[in-house]
Amino acid sequence: MTFSRRFLIFGGLALAVWGMGYGIWYAVFIEHQTLDGLSSALATGFIRAAENRMAESQAALADAASRSFVYVRQVDAHGHWIGLGLLLLILGIAFDRVGFGERMRTYLAAALLAGSVIFPLGVLLETWNRGAGPQALAVIGSALVILGLSGTAWGFARSNS
Amino acid sequence: MSTREGAVGSGSTLTQSVDRFAPFSARRVFVIGGIALILCGMILGDIFAAFILHPNANRIGENLLAATRAVASHDPQGAGAAFQNIGGLLENRGTKVDAHSHMIGFGYIALLIALLQPYIALSESTKRFLAKLFVLGAILLPVGVFLIHYVGMAGSPFAAIGWASVFGDFGGFLVWLVCLCELAGLVKYFGARPTVRSSDELHNDRSWAARTLLSGGTVLVLIGFLHGSYYAGAHLFRYEAKDSELLSAMTTQAAAGNSAAALQAVAEYGQLQGAKAVNVAAHAHVIEFGVLAILLAFFQPYVFLSEKWRRIWVVVLLIGSLALPLFVLLELQWGLLAGGLADVGGLLVIVALFAMLVGIWRYTGKLDSSAVVA
Numbered sequence: 001m002t003f004s005r006r007f008l009i010f011g012g013l014a015l016a017v018w019g020m021g022y023g024i025w026y027a028v029f030i031e032h033q034t035l036d037g038l039s040s041a042l043a044t045g046f047i048r049a050a051e052n053r054m055a056e057s058q059a060a061l062a063d064a065a066s067r068s069f070v071y072v073r074q075v076d077a078h079g080h081w082i083g084l085g086l087l088l089l090i091l092g093i094a095f096d097r098v099g100f101g102e103r104m105r106t107y108l109a110a111a112l113l114a115g116s117v118i119f120p121l122g123v124l125l126e127t128w129n130r131g132a133g134p135q136a137l138a139v140i141g142s143a144l145v146i147l148g149l150s151g152t153a154w155g156f157a158r159s160n161s
Numbered sequence: 162m163s164t165r166e167g168a169v170g171s172g173s174t175l176t177q178s179v180d181r182f183a184p185f186s187a188r189r190v191f192v193i194g195g196i197a198l199i200l201c202g203m204i205l206g207d208i209f210a211a212f213i214l215h216p217n218a219n220r221i222g223e224n225l226l227a228a229t230r231a232v233a234s235h236d237p238q239g240a241g242a243a244f245q246n247i248g249g250l251l252e253n254r255g256t257k258v259d260a261h262s263h264m265i266g267f268g269y270i271a272l273l274i275a276l277l278q279p280y281i282a283l284s285e286s287t288k289r290f291l292a293k294l295f296v297l298g299a300i301l302l303p304v305g306v307f308l309i310h311y312v313g314m315a316g317s318p319f320a321a322i323g324w325a326s327v328f329g330d331f332g333g334f335l336v337w338l339v340c341l342c343e344l345a346g347l348v349k350y351f352g353a354r355p356t357v358r359s360s361d362e363l364h365n366d367r368s369w370a371a372r373t374l375l376s377g378g379t380v381l382v383l384i385g386f387l388h389g390s391y392y393a394g395a396h397l398f399r400y401e402a403k404d405s406e407l408l409s410a411m412t413t414q415a416a417a418g419n420s421a422a423a424l425q426a427v428a429e430y431g432q433l434q435g436a437k438a439v440n441v442a443a444h445a446h447v448i449e450f451g452v453l454a455i456l457l458a459f460f461q462p463y464v465f466l467s468e469k470w471r472r473i474w475v476v477v478l479l480i481g482s483l484a485l486p487l488f489v490l491l492e493l494q495w496g497l498l499a500g501g502l503a504d505v506g507g508l509l510v511i512v513a514l515f516a517m518l519v520g521i522w523r524y525t526g527k528l529d530s531s532a533v534v535a
Contacts, residue, residue, distance in 0.1 A: 013344075042408070043244035046228045049412035050237040057412050065405035072401075083448070086273070087382065090455050093276060093364065094375055142390045149383040156376035159367070 004105035005095040011113040012088030019081030019120075026074055034074075038067045070127045077124040084116035084145070091152060098155030108151045115144025182463065182525065187288035188278045189525065192460060194296040195271030196518045199453065202264030202303070203511050207504060209257045217254050218438075221247055222431045225411075229423050232415035253310045260303040265449065267299035267336060272456045274343050279361045281346035282353060288346075291339045298335025305329025363459045370471045371461040377479045378454030385448035385486075392440045403433055432493075439493055443486040450482030450510065457517060464517050465524035474513045474520075481509025 001009075041064035048057035091112070098105050119141025125134035182189050224243045231239030274295070281288060308325035317323045322330075407430040415423035457478070464471055484506030491499040 039244070039248055043241060045408065045412060046232055046240040046244060047237045049232045049416045050235050050240045052235060052416060054413065054416060057416075058409060061405065061408050061412065064408070065401070068404070069401060086269070087452060090273065090452065091379070094455070094458070097367070097372075097375065139390075139394070142386065142393075146383065146386055146390065149379060149386060153376050153379035153383055156372065156379055159372065 002096060002102055002105070004102060004109040005092050007106070007109045008088045008092030008095055008112065011109075012085045012090075012092055012116075014085070015088065015113070015116055016082050016085030019078055019083075019085055022081065023078040026078060030074070031071075034067055034071050038064055038071060041067060073123050073127050077120040080120040080123070081116070084120070088112055088116060094156070095152075097159045098152055099157075099159030100151075100155050104151075105155070108148050108155070111144045112148035112152070115141045115146075115148060117141070119145060184525070185289060186285070187281075187292040188275050190289070190292035190296060191271045191275035191278070192463065192521060193518070193525075194292070194299070195268045195275060196514060196521070197268075198264050198271060198296075198299055199268030200511060200514055200518065202261055202268060203507065203514070205257075205264065205303075206261040207507050207511075209261055211504070213257055214254070217250055218431075218434070221250050222427070224250070225430065226424070226427050229411045229415045229427050230420075232412055233418065233420055233423060235416075256306050256309045260307040263306065264299070264303040267295075267302070269452060269456060270336070270340070271295060271299065272460070274340075276363060276456075276459055277343065277347060280350045281343055282350035283342070283346040287342075291342055294335055295339040298332040298339065301332025302329050302336065303332075305332055362462050366459070366462045368461055368471075369468075370464070370475045371458045373472075373475050373479070374454045374458035374461070377475075377482075378451045378456075378458065381451030381454060381479075381482055382448050383451075384483075385444055385451060388440075388447065389444045392444060396436075396440065400433060400437055404430070407433065436493060439489050443490040446489065447482070447486040450485070453510075453514075454478060454482060457514075460517075460521065463524045464520035465527055466516070466520040470516075471520070474516045477509050478513035478517075481506045481511075481513060484509065 041060045045057050045061035045064060048054075048060060092109075095105060095109065098108070100108070119138055122134045122136070122138030122141055125137065128134075182192075224246045228240045228243035228247075231237070231243060274292075278288065283291070305325050305328040309323060309329065312323050312325040314323045317327075319327070407426045410426035411423050411430065414420075414426060461471065464474075466474070485503050486506075488495075488499045488503035488506060492503065495502075
């Protein structure tokens with residue numbers, strides 16, 4: 001088994017296991033509380049408005065928006081880590097069919113794995129820091145994945161033996 | 162008989178296939194079970210989209226409207242009741258989406274485990290048992306999740322979990338257990354380092370169909386990733402801000418007695434949810450179809466059809482895989498026409514997948530009759 005193939009298969013497997021572990025931890029300890037809090041905050045926003053307590057209503061709606069912002073990113077990071085991990089695993093099985101030399105295949109595998117780790121991490125960091133840093137990390141990660149996938153698609157297409 | 166069909170019955174390929182794809186062998190159960198799960202999940206998704214998703218979205222909109230009217234008439238109970246209804250509708254929607262996506266996801270995992278079978282260092286009887294256990298769990302979870310909304314807490318001895326949820330969770334546990342055992346078998350194989358490792362026919366196929374599915378699938382995943390990046394960069398933060406702004410407008414305008422502005426905010430909120438939904442659905446579906454195409458590339462040696470028909474089904478699958486997400490995206494501009502075309506795209510994928518399953522079924526018949534003759 002070539003290095004690039006092994007790198008993608010075991011890297012993908014590790015990433016999927018990490019994503020699943022993160023998902024289980026999140027589902028058990030945070031998700032239900034977040035969802036309960038989100039629906040309760042939304043309902044409170046409307047009920048307080050009906051009672052004409054507008055300051056409390058707006059505070060509840062702002063709380064709901066903040067919870068939703070965090071929830072979307074937590075689920076996105078978990079889902080993308082697992083999804084990308086499985087994708088790397090599947091691509092790894094077929095990676096010998098990428099019609100480039102082993103050095104080029106290793107670069108592509110490295111870009112794919114690095115991007116797959118960094119991109120969801122950047123998304124997750126946005127929940128702690130809403131500045132440009134985490135967003136830049138997510139952009140760099142997704143650019144690496146796009147680069148790796150483009151090279152792999154080209155390699156599959158030019159492979160004819 | 163074509164070259165492709167004739168080749169199945171010859172030499173070492175046949176001996177290897179008879180060994181690895183024997184009746185009720187682990188690989189056969191995983192391949193046929195996996196494709197059947199994906200097909201069922203897609204058909205369920207089509208039915209869900211047509212008969213539940215849109216009516217459900219309308220009912221959520223109606224309840225949001227009722228909540229806004231309750232605010233305008235200073236009726237806190239009415240607002241609370243409307244949100245309780247929304248919770249029930251969201252549960253109905255969520256369980257259907259979960260059943261659909263888990264069935265397809267388990268189908269993908271089944272195909273992946275089928276590919277890895279030669280590298281799982283467990284006895285054939287254990288592998289066969291695990292394969293059947295996986296299929297059982299993969300059916301139990303989505304069926305259980307689907308029934309949660311209907312069974313509720315009826316007859317349950319637990320405080321917060323109903324019987325449907327218990328059976329669904331048990332199904333998930335079975336799948337997880339099988340994955341763990343397969344992983345242990347994989348680690349054992351690589352730990353043993355056997356001197357001679359036989360090649361697998363599924364890993365060596367370089368046919369046109371396999372290459373087209375591999376590169377086409379990778380391009381689909383790439384398109385999905387590019388679209389996702391564009392959506393995140395250009396719309397995600399803007400939509401989130403707009404979401405919050407519209408909810409605020411609904412309550413403040415309704416409380417101030419400006420019903421027209423409040424109703425306008427509800428209408429805009431509905432459109433915003435629609436825009437989010439079509440973007441997320443297009444992104445997820447194009448990537449899922451890409452992964453499906455890559456997985457199916459490996460199983461082309463088992464599709465016992467003439468070369469011409471294998472190529473036709475590959476092209477049909479790829480066209481459908483691109484059409485569905487594309488027309489889902491266009492639903493906001495083209496309305497029902499785009500929705501119909503997206504359904505046609507989904508149908509093309511289902512038909513192509515079914516044709517490949519028939520090809521694999523024919524291959525098993527050919528293989529079994531050859532084994533009996535031998």
